[in-house]
Amino acid sequence: MSERVDAIIESLKALSLLEASELVKAIEETFGVKAEGGGSGGFNPAMFAMAAPAAPAAPAAEAAPEQTEFDVVLTEVPADKKIAILKVVRALTGLGLKEAKDLVEAAPKAVKEAVTKDEAEKIKAELEKEGAKITIK
Known part of the structure; x- marks a missing residue:
């Protein structure tokens, strides 16, 4: 890959999930494409989600409350x-x-x-x- 492509890939790896989502929206608007998961020939935002660092886990307090009644x-x-x-x-x-x-x-x-x-x-x-x-x- 060229240095330019390598630099873009490294930048994408550093994106948060929120930033990746914003990037997908910007690409859709700029190039007039629709982001769809899977399949060939389409832009796949899942690639960015996999490359992006994982979001911190939700605190245990936000887990489904235990049934008491x-x-x-x-x-x-x-x-x-x-x-x-x-x-x-x-x-x-x-x-x-x-x-x-x-x-x-x-x-x-x-x-x-x-x-x-x-x-x-x-x-x-x-x-x-x-x-x-x-x-x-």
Whole structure:
């Protein structure tokens, strides 16, 4: 390669991702081309992204927040276990007989919402012991 090309390549390696993005926009406007990834014959900005130094990693605080509230969902109630499950639902929720029956018959339905993981696991264990199918979301 010529010295001029080598100098341009070295300059490109020193660009930040933001600068590479600005360069792509300027090339598109100046030469009337559209930057597209891959394929032959087109300008490929991915070349610049690979040559540019990596951006610093995002701090751990910006990572997806850990889920702290869970919903316990009654997904299936076997017909022969309905009464036993209904009793557990009433005890867990404090609902009256009719409301608890409506909840059990409306499965899949949330039994408890926005509870801690430990509480969700306890509720799940109690209901599964009686034959219900439970999911925690």
